[in-house]
Amino acid sequence: MTACARSSRRTCSTCWRGCSPEGSRSAPQVLLVLIFNEEGAMTTDLNYLAILVAALVFFVVGGVWYAAVFGKAWQNALNLNPEEAARAQRDFPKALAVWFLSGLLVSFVLANLARVLGATTFGAGVVVGFWAWLGFALPLNLNSLAFEKRSPHVFLINAGFYWVAFALVGGILAVWH
Numbered sequence: 290m291t292a293c294a295r296s297s298r299r300t301c302s303t304c305w306r307g308c309s310p311e312g313s314r315s316a317p318q319v320l321l322v323l324i325f326n327e328e329g330a331m332t333t334d335l336n337y338l339a340i341l342v343a344a345l346v347f348f349v350v351g352g353v354w355y356a357a358v359f360g361k362a363w364q365n366a367l368n369l370n371p372e373e374a375a376r377a378q379r380d381f382p383k384a385l386a387v388w389f390l391s392g393l394l395v396s397f398v399l400a401n402l403a404r405v406l407g408a409t410t411f412g413a414g415v416v417v418g419f420w421a422w423l424g425f426a427l428p429l430n431l432n433s434l435a436f437e438k439r440s441p442h443v444f445l446i447n448a449g450f451y452w453v454a455f456a457l458v459g460g461i462l463a464v465w466h
Contacts, residue, residue: 335404339465340396343458347392350457354450366442392454399455400462408463418459419452426451 355363369377377384399421402408408417427448434444 334466335397335400336462336466339462340393340400342465343396343399343461344389344392346461347395347454347458348389350454351388351392351450354453355446359446359450362442363446366440366446368440392458395455396458396462399459400466403459403463404466408459409466411460411464414460414463415456416459417463418455418457421459422452422455426455 399414399418402421403414403417406413406417408414430444430448430451433439433447434441
């Protein structure tokens with residue numbers, strides 16, 4: 290019998306994660322690692338207060354980014370007609386709620402990535418945030434540019450925001466784990 294590469298248990302046949310001797314994991318096993326600890330109990334080692342604070346940072350940085358820093362340029366690049374602008378204003382509270390929930394989800398995922406990757410310094414968290422941005426946020430923004438025929442200015446403003454936000458959130462969550 291082969292010793293388990295991931296746990297202190299004697300054999301891989303008894304390892305609840307079912308890892309191979311080489312330490313590789315299948316997709317369901319990776320998901321289990323994010324949710325459960327070595328003993329099979331739900332993970333509680335995430336700092337949920339840090340996740341909430343990071344989501345608030347995401348939310349506030351977005352407000353500053355899209356209102357104070359790039360507000361006029363972003364609105365001009367969107368080229369909304371008066372009817373669309375009025376509808377956007379009317380739906381603004383709902384949009385803010387969705388924005389906060391998005392930040393909460395980003396923060397939760399980055400907290401898990403930082404934990405799994407062992408990022409414990411601000412710089413390491415920024416790197417985790419950068420790679421998450423590069424692999425997920427940037428390609429989605431590129432798709433919007435290609436298929437939704439948005440202005441390159443909208444793309445640059447949005448991609449820049451996500452780069453800054455993912456880096457800050459990753460850094461915060463790595464330090465405050």
